[in-house]
Amino acid sequence: MRIPAVFLTGLLLMGLAGALGAARDALADGSPPTELTPVYPENFACGPITSLFGSMTDLDHSRRSEPHVGIDLGNRGDVVIAPADGVIRAIWRVEHGWGDDWNVLLLHAPADLNLPGQAVVYFTEFDHLRRDDIAHLTVGARVRRGDRIGVVRHPGNNAQFRAEVHLEVYEVPANRQDEMTWHTDGGFRYWVNHAARLIDPLSLLAQHQREIVDGHVEIVPYHATGDYRAFRGFIYPLSCPNE
Numbered sequence: 568m569r570i571p572a573v574f575l576t577g578l579l580l581m582g583l584a585g586a587l588g589a590a591r592d593a594l595a596d597g598s599p600p601t602e603l604t605p606v607y608p609e610n611f612a613c614g615p616i617t618s619l620f621g622s623m624t625d626l627d628h629s630r631r632s633e634p635h636v637g638i639d640l641g642n643r644g645d646v647v648i649a650p651a652d653g654v655i656r657a658i659w660r661v662e663h664g665w666g667d668d669w670n671v672l673l674l675h676a677p678a679d680l681n682l683p684g685q686a687v688v689y690f691t692e693f694d695h696l697r698r699d700d701i702a703h704l705t706v707g708a709r710v711r712r713g714d715r716i717g718v719v720r721h722p723g724n725n726a727q728f729r730a731e732v733h734l735e736v737y738e739v740p741a742n743r744q745d746e747m748t749w750h751t752d753g754g755f756r757y758w759v760n761h762a763a764r765l766i767d768p769l770s771l772l773a774q775h776q777r778e779i780v781d782g783h784v785e786i787v788p789y790h791a792t793g794d795y796r797a798f799r800g801f802i803y804p805l806s807c808p809n810e
Protein backbone atom coordinates (compact mmCIF):
# COMPACT_ATOMS: atom_id res chain seq x y z
CA MET A 568 0.00 0.00 0.00
CA ARG A 569 1.15 3.44 -0.75
CA ILE A 570 1.04 4.69 -4.28
CA PRO A 571 -2.12 4.67 -6.39
CA ALA A 572 -1.54 3.31 -9.87
CA VAL A 573 -2.67 6.62 -11.30
CA PHE A 574 0.19 8.30 -9.52
CA LEU A 575 2.72 5.83 -10.84
CA THR A 576 1.42 6.30 -14.35
CA GLY A 577 1.61 10.04 -13.95
CA LEU A 578 5.06 9.83 -12.50
CA LEU A 579 6.36 7.79 -15.40
CA LEU A 580 4.60 9.87 -18.03
CA MET A 581 6.08 13.02 -16.60
CA GLY A 582 9.52 11.46 -16.55
CA LEU A 583 9.85 12.16 -12.87
CA ALA A 584 10.88 8.67 -11.95
CA GLY A 585 14.09 10.05 -10.44
CA ALA A 586 13.69 9.09 -6.84
CA LEU A 587 11.87 5.87 -7.51
CA GLY A 588 13.10 4.94 -10.96
CA ALA A 589 16.36 3.28 -10.02
CA ALA A 590 14.67 1.22 -7.36
CA ARG A 591 11.96 0.19 -9.74
CA ASP A 592 14.56 -0.99 -12.23
CA ALA A 593 16.30 -2.94 -9.50
CA LEU A 594 12.99 -4.41 -8.41
CA ALA A 595 11.69 -5.07 -11.89
CA ASP A 596 12.02 -8.83 -11.68
CA GLY A 597 9.58 -8.83 -8.77
CA SER A 598 11.90 -10.48 -6.27
CA PRO A 599 13.16 -8.73 -3.16
CA PRO A 600 16.56 -7.36 -4.13
CA THR A 601 18.06 -7.71 -0.67
CA GLU A 602 16.30 -10.86 0.57
CA LEU A 603 16.52 -9.49 4.09
CA THR A 604 13.97 -10.89 6.52
CA PRO A 605 13.26 -9.77 10.08
CA VAL A 606 13.86 -11.95 13.12
CA TYR A 607 11.83 -10.70 16.08
CA PRO A 608 13.12 -10.75 19.64
CA GLU A 609 11.63 -13.04 22.24
CA ASN A 610 9.69 -11.46 25.09
CA PHE A 611 8.57 -8.46 23.06
CA ALA A 612 5.29 -7.99 21.24
CA CYS A 613 6.49 -6.11 18.18
CA GLY A 614 3.88 -5.31 15.57
CA PRO A 615 5.02 -7.24 12.49
CA ILE A 616 6.44 -6.17 9.17
CA THR A 617 3.52 -7.15 6.98
CA SER A 618 5.05 -6.49 3.55
CA LEU A 619 8.74 -6.51 2.71
CA PHE A 620 10.73 -4.31 0.36
CA GLY A 621 10.41 -5.50 -3.23
CA SER A 622 7.38 -7.66 -2.50
CA MET A 623 4.84 -8.03 -5.31
CA THR A 624 2.08 -8.98 -2.85
CA ASP A 625 -0.04 -6.36 -1.08
CA LEU A 626 -1.49 -6.78 2.40
CA ASP A 627 -4.81 -8.01 1.02
CA HIS A 628 -2.82 -10.69 -0.88
CA SER A 629 -3.59 -9.04 -4.22
CA ARG A 630 -0.72 -8.65 -6.66
CA ARG A 631 0.90 -5.23 -6.69
CA SER A 632 1.28 -3.37 -9.97
CA GLU A 633 4.84 -2.43 -8.93
CA PRO A 634 7.33 -3.97 -6.50
CA HIS A 635 6.91 -2.58 -3.02
CA VAL A 636 9.09 0.50 -2.56
CA GLY A 637 9.20 0.26 1.23
CA ILE A 638 8.06 -1.91 4.11
CA ASP A 639 4.64 -1.97 5.80
CA LEU A 640 4.52 -2.41 9.53
CA GLY A 641 2.35 -2.74 12.53
CA ASN A 642 -1.06 -3.48 13.92
CA ARG A 643 -3.67 -0.79 14.43
CA GLY A 644 -2.79 1.36 17.45
CA ASP A 645 0.93 0.51 17.51
CA VAL A 646 3.04 3.57 18.29
CA VAL A 647 5.38 4.65 15.48
CA ILE A 648 8.74 5.93 16.76
CA ALA A 649 11.83 7.54 15.27
CA PRO A 650 14.29 4.74 14.42
CA ALA A 651 17.23 7.09 14.93
CA ASP A 652 18.02 10.71 15.75
CA GLY A 653 17.22 13.15 12.98
CA VAL A 654 15.45 16.31 11.89
CA ILE A 655 11.87 16.60 10.68
CA ARG A 656 12.37 17.54 7.03
CA ALA A 657 8.71 17.70 5.89
CA ILE A 658 5.12 17.03 6.93
CA TRP A 659 2.46 16.93 4.25
CA ARG A 660 -1.06 15.82 3.46
CA VAL A 661 -1.82 13.29 0.75
CA GLU A 662 -5.24 12.77 -0.83
CA HIS A 663 -5.52 9.27 -2.25
CA GLY A 664 -9.08 9.47 -3.47
CA TRP A 665 -10.11 6.95 -0.81
CA GLY A 666 -9.26 9.12 2.19
CA ASP A 667 -6.48 11.46 3.17
CA ASP A 668 -3.25 10.65 4.95
CA TRP A 669 -0.39 12.63 6.39
CA ASN A 670 3.22 11.79 5.68
CA VAL A 671 6.33 12.66 7.69
CA LEU A 672 9.89 12.79 6.35
CA LEU A 673 12.92 12.59 8.64
CA LEU A 674 16.49 13.47 7.69
CA HIS A 675 19.33 11.54 9.33
CA ALA A 676 23.00 12.46 9.10
CA PRO A 677 25.50 9.58 9.32
CA ALA A 678 26.40 10.71 12.85
CA ASP A 679 22.75 10.25 13.86
CA LEU A 680 23.16 6.59 12.93
CA ASN A 681 26.72 6.21 14.25
CA LEU A 682 27.80 5.46 10.70
CA PRO A 683 31.18 6.62 9.37
CA GLY A 684 31.71 9.29 6.76
CA GLN A 685 29.70 12.34 5.72
CA ALA A 686 29.09 11.64 2.04
CA VAL A 687 25.47 10.55 2.31
CA VAL A 688 22.40 11.32 4.39
CA TYR A 689 19.23 9.29 4.80
CA PHE A 690 15.60 10.26 4.36
CA THR A 691 12.96 8.20 6.17
CA GLU A 692 9.37 8.64 5.02
CA PHE A 693 6.40 7.50 7.10
CA ASP A 694 3.04 7.26 5.27
CA HIS A 695 -0.59 6.80 6.32
CA LEU A 696 -0.40 8.83 9.52
CA ARG A 697 -3.30 10.79 11.04
CA ARG A 698 -3.15 14.54 11.48
CA ASP A 699 -4.18 14.43 15.15
CA ASP A 700 -1.46 11.88 15.89
CA ILE A 701 1.32 14.04 14.45
CA ALA A 702 0.12 17.44 15.71
CA HIS A 703 3.11 17.59 18.09
CA LEU A 704 5.65 17.48 15.23
CA THR A 705 7.20 20.60 13.69
CA VAL A 706 9.26 20.87 10.53
CA GLY A 707 12.87 21.60 11.42
CA ALA A 708 12.62 20.17 14.92
CA ARG A 709 15.13 17.62 16.08
CA VAL A 710 13.89 14.18 17.07
CA ARG A 711 15.68 11.61 19.17
CA ARG A 712 15.70 7.88 18.62
CA GLY A 713 12.52 6.48 20.18
CA ASP A 714 10.53 9.72 20.01
CA ARG A 715 6.89 9.23 19.17
CA ILE A 716 6.07 10.01 15.52
CA GLY A 717 2.48 8.77 15.22
CA VAL A 718 0.20 5.75 15.43
CA VAL A 719 -0.53 2.89 13.03
CA ARG A 720 -3.96 3.53 11.47
CA HIS A 721 -6.01 2.39 8.53
CA PRO A 722 -4.67 4.13 5.39
CA GLY A 723 -6.92 7.05 4.58
CA ASN A 724 -8.79 6.28 7.81
CA ASN A 725 -10.54 3.73 5.60
CA ALA A 726 -11.28 0.48 7.43
CA GLN A 727 -11.36 -1.52 4.21
CA PHE A 728 -7.55 -1.33 4.26
CA ARG A 729 -5.49 -3.19 6.84
CA ALA A 730 -3.84 -0.78 9.28
CA GLU A 731 -0.19 -0.11 8.52
CA VAL A 732 2.54 2.47 8.46
CA HIS A 733 4.45 2.44 5.20
CA LEU A 734 8.15 3.25 5.55
CA GLU A 735 10.56 4.24 2.80
CA VAL A 736 14.25 4.96 3.19
CA TYR A 737 16.46 6.84 0.73
CA GLU A 738 20.19 7.33 0.63
CA VAL A 739 21.06 10.77 -0.74
CA PRO A 740 24.45 12.34 -1.48
CA ALA A 741 24.88 14.90 1.28
CA ASN A 742 25.76 17.67 -1.18
CA ARG A 743 22.51 17.08 -3.11
CA GLN A 744 20.11 16.65 -0.21
CA ASP A 745 18.46 20.03 -0.84
CA GLU A 746 17.65 19.27 -4.50
CA MET A 747 14.11 18.42 -3.53
CA THR A 748 11.14 19.50 -5.62
CA TRP A 749 7.48 19.09 -4.74
CA HIS A 750 4.75 17.96 -7.12
CA THR A 751 1.03 17.33 -6.96
CA ASP A 752 -0.81 14.84 -9.12
CA GLY A 753 -4.52 14.95 -8.38
CA GLY A 754 -4.46 15.37 -4.61
CA PHE A 755 -1.35 13.24 -4.40
CA ARG A 756 1.56 15.35 -3.21
CA TYR A 757 5.07 13.94 -3.39
CA TRP A 758 8.70 14.97 -3.44
CA VAL A 759 11.38 14.17 -5.97
CA ASN A 760 15.14 14.24 -5.54
CA HIS A 761 16.88 12.79 -8.57
CA ALA A 762 19.93 11.90 -6.52
CA ALA A 763 17.93 9.91 -3.97
CA ARG A 764 18.43 6.15 -4.04
CA LEU A 765 15.73 3.98 -2.54
CA ILE A 766 17.11 1.33 -0.19
CA ASP A 767 15.64 -1.51 1.85
CA PRO A 768 14.84 -0.10 5.32
CA LEU A 769 15.96 -3.44 6.75
CA SER A 770 19.49 -2.67 5.56
CA LEU A 771 19.64 0.11 8.17
CA LEU A 772 18.01 -2.13 10.79
CA ALA A 773 20.87 -4.58 10.11
CA GLN A 774 23.69 -2.08 10.69
CA HIS A 775 24.09 -3.08 14.33
CA GLN A 776 24.96 -6.64 13.33
CA ARG A 777 28.52 -7.76 12.89
CA GLU A 778 27.39 -9.84 9.92
CA ILE A 779 24.15 -10.82 8.21
CA VAL A 780 23.64 -14.59 8.12
CA ASP A 781 21.07 -15.97 5.66
CA GLY A 782 19.60 -12.49 5.26
CA HIS A 783 18.33 -12.48 8.83
CA VAL A 784 17.98 -9.06 10.42
CA GLU A 785 17.66 -9.04 14.20
CA ILE A 786 14.97 -6.59 15.21
CA VAL A 787 16.07 -4.39 18.12
CA PRO A 788 13.17 -2.81 20.04
CA TYR A 789 13.64 0.59 21.60
CA HIS A 790 14.18 0.80 25.36
CA ALA A 791 13.57 4.15 27.07
CA THR A 792 16.54 3.45 29.34
CA GLY A 793 18.80 2.12 26.60
CA ASP A 794 22.21 3.59 25.82
CA TYR A 795 22.38 4.17 22.07
CA ARG A 796 25.55 6.24 21.89
CA ALA A 797 27.32 3.45 20.02
CA PHE A 798 24.30 1.83 18.36
CA ARG A 799 24.58 1.70 14.57
CA GLY A 800 21.64 2.21 12.25
CA PHE A 801 17.94 1.91 13.08
CA ILE A 802 16.08 0.48 16.01
CA TYR A 803 12.65 -0.97 15.18
CA PRO A 804 10.33 1.93 14.23
CA LEU A 805 7.42 0.64 16.34
CA SER A 806 7.32 0.49 20.10
CA CYS A 807 7.30 -3.14 21.23
CA PRO A 808 5.55 -3.83 24.54
CA ASN A 809 7.53 -6.10 26.82
CA GLU A 810 5.51 -9.31 27.14
Ligand SMILES: [Zn+2]
Nearest residue numbers: 568569639733
Ligand atom coordinates in the same frame (compact mmCIF):
# COMPACT_ATOMS: atom_id res chain seq x y z
ZN1 LIG B 1 3.68 -0.09 1.71
